[in-house]
Amino acid sequence: MLGRLWLWVAEKPRIERLVTGSKLMEGIVNRFIAGDDLEDALDAIRVLNAKGIGGILDLLGEGVSDPDGAQSASDDYLRAIKRVQETGVDTTISVKPTQLGLTFDKGQCIDHLRRIAAEAAAIEMQVEIDVEQSEFVLDTLDVFRILQSDYPDMRQAIQAYLRRTPVDLETFSEVKPRIRLVKxxxxxxDEIAFQKKSEIDNQFKFLIDWLFEKGTDPGIATHDSKLIDYARFAAVRTGTDKKDFEIQMLYGVRTKLQEELVGQGYRVRTYVPYGSAWYPYLMRRIAERPANLLFFLRTLVRG
Ligand SMILES: Cc1cc2nc3c(=O)[nH]c(=O)nc-3n(C[C@H](O)[C@H](O)[C@H](O)COP(=O)(O)OP(=O)(O)OC[C@H]3O[C@@H](n4cnc5c(N)ncnc54)[C@H](O)[C@@H]3O)c2cc1C
Structure with missing residues (x-):
């Protein structure tokens, strides 16, 4: 409840100006964001790779509203793929459909994503598609459906809190999709998404079962130990090897657990955000945990 209220407050431009202009915020920004540049993200991924953890590159920024903005984001993604080839780091790349023009031209978004998928496939790098606000979910799944037939390695994120997700997922059962499951x-x-943790967790478990039975290489993206355990049991129950599914977490969150899971033989990837448009991403991370919110508010007040 507090988290939802905070997401609303955080959309106020005054708060954004206060936060992005404050030097005191550097500590909390640096905890969750790898840096302003692609090279910062690649450095962070090198450190993760040395611990046996893969990366998921995430160029920050969302809701682009004109073709030039979408072109510029697409160019940035292509540049990132080229640098991954040059540096040889182990990472996938995650793209946001609204950054590639989904809000004003689905065809353009598909064209950009197709080019990104082709360049990534040429260096055997995987592409993941983020899932954003509910108003974009149907179009995002359409984009995935169209591209998935040419690029079956592509992975789509889906949200357990959305009431409609099991029905949406079932429409992919014939293609055994590669999915990242997030809360x-x-x-x-309320009419669109479950609000209670218990309801979201129940749906998350239902979707874990679905993915281990009907999906390919499930990506279980959570820091919730109980749900990670549930996925581990689902793997044992369905005879899925530890290396045939992935546990995904966010940069700066539960880093010790990430390392422990690697030590136990699981495949782990960390989502590494970079770029200057970090404000909405940071606010979502702060909203997720009361301790983060308290720390953040104390810093703001002291400033
Ligand atoms: C790899 C990855 C990709 C994602 N992609 C998307 C996406 O495309 N679309 C989308 O809507 N969402 C995405 N998310 C975010 C996701 O939807 C959740 O908001 C986020 O993961 C927090 O939920 P949780 O499952 O970790 O569970 P929670 O119940 O929020 O957390 C469980 C426990 O994890 C720890 N924890 C969780 N978050 C934090 C934090 N910010 N700081 C410190 N500790 C924390 C705490 O110990 C907490 O008790 C992604 C998450 C991950 C890990």
């Missing part, structure tokens, strides 16, 4: 990070109304 969901946006403030959504």
């Amino acid at each position: 969901g990070a946006y403030a959504e109304p």
Whole structure:
């Protein structure tokens, strides 16, 4: 409840100006964001790779509203793929459909994503598609459906908090999709999304079962130990090897657990955000945990 309220407060431009202009915020920003540049993210991924953890590159920024903005984001993604080839780091790349023009031209978004998928496939790098606010979910799944037939390695994120997700997922059962399962990070109304943790967790478990039975290489993206354990049991129950599914977490969150899971033989990837448009991403991370919110507010007040 507090988290949802915070997501609403955080959309106020005054708060954004206060936060992005404050030097005191550097500590909390640096905890969750690898840096302003692609090279910062590649450095962070090198450190993760040395611990046996893969990366998921995430260029920050969302809701682009014109073709030039979408082109510029697409160019940035292509540059990132080229640098991954040059540096040889172990990472996938995650893209946001609204950054590639989904809000104003689905065809353009598909064209950009197709080019990104082709360049990534040429260096055997995997592409993942983020899932954003509920109003974009159907179009995002359409984009995935169209590209998935040419690029079956592509992975789509889905949100356990959305009431409709099991029905959406079932429409992919014939293609055994590669999916990243997340709880969901946006403030959504009750008629669209479950609000209670117990309800979201129940749906998350239902979707874990679905993915281990009907999906390919499930990506279980959570820091919730109980749900990670549930996925581990699902793997044992379905005879899935530890290396045939992935546990994914966010940069700066539960880093010790990430290392422990690698030590136990699991495949782990960390989502590494970079770029200057970090404000909405940071606010979502702060909303997820009361301790983060308290720390953040104390820093703001002291400033
Ligand atoms: C790899 C990855 C990709 C994601 N992609 C998307 C996406 O495409 N679309 C989308 O809507 N959402 C995405 N998310 C975010 C997701 O929806 C959740 O908002 C986020 O993961 C928090 O939920 P949780 O499952 O960790 O469970 P929670 O119940 O929020 O947390 C469980 C425990 O994890 C720890 N924890 C969780 N978050 C934090 C934090 N910020 N700081 C410190 N500790 C924390 C705490 O110990 C907490 O008790 C992604 C998450 C991950 C890990």
